[in-house]
Amino acid sequence: MARMIDRLLRKSGSNWPETAAVPDGKRIYAIGDIHGRADMLDELLYDIEKDAGSLDAAQLIFLGDYVDRGDDSRGVIERLIKLQTEHEDAVFLKGNHEELLLDFLEEPEDLGHWLDWGGEETLESYGISTVGQPKPTLAEQWFALAPKSHFEFLNALKIRHVEGDFLFVHAGLRPGAPLEDQTDADMLWIRKRFHNASADERPDYVVVHGHTPTNKPVDAGWRIGVDTGAVYGGLLTAVVLEGTTRRFLSVAD
Secondary structure, X not given: OHHHHHHHHHHHOOOHHHHOOOOOOOEEEEEOOOOOOHHHHHHHHHHHHHHHOOHHHOXXXXXXXXXXXXXXXXXXXXXXXXXXXXXXOOEEEOOHHHHHHHHHXXXXXXXXXXXXXXXXXXXXXXXXXXXXOXXXXXHHHHHHHOOHXXXXXXXOOEOEEEEOOEEEEOOOOXXXXXXXXXXXXXXXXXXXXXHXXXXXXXXXXXXXXXXXXXXXXXXXXXXXXXXXXXXXXXXXXXXXXXXXXXXXXXXXX
């Protein structure tokens, strides 16, 4: 209760977003949409390790959209699984592209548009040619060829995560709705309605998200966007949060 009152009091002040803090002793690196760019992920992790002194000194939070469009979705998943085994406090959130991938496995005929949204590249990274193949056959091949650990990883992804005054989610939150009323669709897919939320519709947390690509990271005070279009020739970005400070690390294509 004291924590909630403190948050509400600070939010009511004009400098609420600037006073938002992560828990004492933590340095968080929240990483935006990777989309199959395993090479850029390796570069960014190298820079994070240098910045933090070691990866053990950093809490890594991944904001989803690991697969599709880039040419090495399999490599990205393998790297993330390795990080998960080595860093028990690392957080892996689901993006809308992971949802589409999992839904395609369940209903390949109805979710065939996933292939046009970057799914073809994902299947190719597992050695599966999509040329002339019926959609159910593609789903069966992927299920047969992908390591079991990849399915376990994808099925265990979280939808949201809170650290101190920050909420981490793939896309954003539905304006004006309490956190318990947010749906998975809201948090995985929302864009403009969230970005354009009026001051009285914004959540009690500063929201850190990806999903909507921009040329450079966005710090709007009450929300921080770190999808900087890695798969489109842009940057792969992490926001670094420590105390009340926030800064960005990015690597270029």
